[in-house]
Amino acid sequence: YVQNLMSEEQRKNYNDHKSGTMKLQPFYENAMDDMAFNFYTKLTGEKPLAYRSIGSFPTLNTIQGKLMFDNDSTTHYTSGDQQRTGNWIGADLRDVRDVREILILQGRNSVDDVDYFDHTILEYSVDGKNWTALSDSLKKQYVIEWNGEPIKANYIRIRKLESEKKSWAAVRSFDVNPVKIEDLNFKVEAKDMDKVRFAFDKNPGTSYTSTGVFNFELPAGVTSCVMLTKPVNGGVTIKQLGADGKMISESKFDSAYVKFDIANGAKKVEINGDTEVFEVIFN
Numbered sequence: 036y037v038q039n040l041m042s043e044e045q046r047k048n049y050n051d052h053k054s055g056t057m058k059l060q061p062f063y064e065n066a067m068d069d070m071a072f073n074f075y076t077k078l079t080g081e082k083p084l085a086y087r088s089i090g091s092f093p094t095l096n097t098i099q100g101k102l103m104f105d106n107d108s109t110t111h112y113t114s115g116d117q118q119r120t121g122n123w124i125g126a127d128l129r130d131v132r133d134v135r136e137i138l139i140l141q142g143r144n145s146v147d148d149v150d151y152f153d154h155t156i157l158e159y160s161v162d163g164k165n166w167t168a169l170s171d172s173l174k175k176q177y178v179i180e181w182n183g184e185p186i187k188a189n190y191i192r193i194r195k196l197e198s199e200k201k202s203w204a205a206v207r208s209f210d211v212n213p214v215k216i217e218d219l220n221f222k223v224e225a226k227d228m229d230k231v232r233f234a235f236d237k238n239p240g241t242s243y244t245s246t247g248v249f250n251f252e253l254p255a256g257v258t259s260c261v262m263l264t265k266p267v268n269g270g271v272t273i274k275q276l277g278a279d280g281k282m283i284s285e286s287k288f289d290s291a292y293v294k295f296d297i298a299n300g301a302k303k304v305e306i307n308g309d310t311e312v313f314e315v316i317f318n
Contacts, residue, residue, distance in 0.1 A: 036070050037265045037291040064098045071239040071313075072129075078261065079316060082130045084237045086211065090124040090192065092116055092204070103209040106233070106241065111143050113150065114204040118195055122152075125192025126209050131161055133185035137169070138178075139193060140207040145177035150205040154198040157181055159188040172196055225249035234312040239263055242313045250276075250305040253297060254317055260304065262293040263313040271308035275301035 068085070075083040088100025092114040102112045103126070114124075128134075137157065142148035157170040157179055169181050179193060191211055195204075214236040216228055225231035231249060233241040242265075243249075253260075264271070270289025274282050275298045284298040306312075 036067065036074065039067065040265065061098050064101070068240060075237075075239045075263075075314070081237070083239055084128075084212070084214075085240050086129065086209075087127040088112065088125070088209075089127045089190065091122045092124065095124065103206050106208075108140055108207045111205045111207040113143075116203065117201045118152065118204045119201070120195055120197050122204065123192045123194040124152075124204060124206055124209075125190055126211055128189055128191070128211060131187055131189045132212070134159065134188045134191065134211055135185045136182040136210075136212055137191060138180050138208065138210040138213060141177045141179065141193075141205065143205050143207070148177070148205070149200075150203045151177060152193060152195045152198070152204055153200050154196040155179075155193045156196055158192050158194055159186060160190045160192075161187060163190050166192070166194075221252040221254045223249070223251045234315050237314070239313045242311050244311045245306060246309050248305060248307050250303055251315070252303050253301060257297055257317045259294065259296045259318045261314075261316040261318065262306075263316070264291055264293060265311040265313070266291070267309040267311070269308070271306055271310045274305040274307065276303040276305060278302045 088095045094115045102110045141151035158166040160166045214232045216232045231243045234243040275284045
C-alpha cells in the first residue's frame with residue numbers, strides 16, 4: 036500500500052492528466068481504498084471509519100464522491116446534473132454505527148453559491164430502505180448540523196424536498212462523528228494539533244505527517260501498539276517514557292508496519308523522526 040502511494044508531485048501530475056487516465060484513475064483509487072480498508076479490518080477485527088458516497092446522482096458512484104470525505108472544505112463534490120425533488124446525497128458508513136454528530140457543508144461556499152438543496156431534510160437508515168428524519172425541513176441552509184443521543188445508522192443522507200431550484204448540487208464536507216482531538220481519552224502533543232487527530236481516527240486512508248517529535252499518552256490497559264507509517268529519512272525512534280518523563284525503553288524502526296510491546300511502567304510514547312502516520316492502533 037505504502038509503496039503505491041503517490042507523492043504530492045505525482046498526484047498533481049496525475050490529476051493534471053486525468054483526461055488521459057479516466058480508466059486508470061478509478062481503478063487505482065478504488066484498489067488503494069479497498070487495500071487499506073481490508074487490511075485494517077483484518078488487523079483490528081473492526082471496519083475502519085472510511086465512508087463512501089451514495090445517492091441518486093450517478094456521479095456519487097465515482098471517485099468524485101470522495102471529495103465529500105477528504106477533510107478539505109475547499110474542495111467539493113458536484114452532481115453534474117440538475118437537481119430535482121426527491122434527489123438525495125448521502126454517506127454509506129460501511130457498518131451499523133452509533134452516530135452522535137453530523138456536519139454537512141452544502142454548496143461550493145456558504146455565502147452566495149446556488150449549487151445546493153435549498154429545501155432539504157436530514158435522514159438516517161439502517162437498511163438503506165426505511166428512512167427516519169433527523170431534522171425538520173430545512174430551507175436555504177448551507178450548513179447542516181446535528182448532534183444528540185446516539186442513533187444506530189448505516190446510512191445518512193440529505194434529501195431534496197419540493198423546490199423550484201434546478202441547478203446542480205454540491206457538497207464540500209459530509210462528516211459523520213468527526214474525530215476531534217479533545218474527544219480522545221488520552222493526551223496528544225504535536226506541532227499540528229489539528230491534523231494529528233488523523234493518526235487516531237480509525238481510518239487508514241487519512242494520515243498525519245510528523246516532522247520532528249510528537250507524543251501520546253497510553254490509554255489504561257494497553258499492552259502493545261501498532262503503527263501504520265511511511266517512514267522518511269531513515270525511519271523513526273520510539274521512546275517509551277514513565278510517569279516522571281524518564282525514558283524506559285528506546286527502539287528504532289524503518290518499516291511501514293511497526294509493532295512494539297509496551298514496557299513495564301511506560302505511560303507515554305514519543306515518536307522522533309520524519310514520518311507519515313496513517314494510524315496508531317492500541318492493543
